[in-house]
Amino acid sequence: MAQFRRELRRALTHPGEVPESELRREVQYDGGAEKFLRRLWGDLYPEEPVPSKDDEK
Template identity: 60%
Template structure:
């Protein structure tokens, strides 16, 4: 199914919408100066439903990046990592360090 560009802004229940909103707000080059650092703090300190959903969606995206609608991550982040998978791996590492993506694997 084709989704409109930046669908996560208007479809809050769309697949990966929480992840994409956070990525756009905190990882995009036009985000405010301390945005990425704020995301790191939020990931480390917050125990909210939104952060639980974000982490769950990030895990799912890492397990199978093809499940994220095509072009959505690159639009949200404008990353320079070369691929969705590389961006997602860097994001996980920056936010959660050595924590395993799959909690049962750790």
């Protein structure tokens, strides 16, 4: 689970690296990769802010 969380955080801080076509095919979500990942983080970790690129500085 810790690895999944690290990878989700990485995807949220670098959304351009997430392949949109693969995400649509695998989870059938049409709102865009970044929107989906933000929603997923909020559902899994409701008490924590969604990571962003600014957090890496």
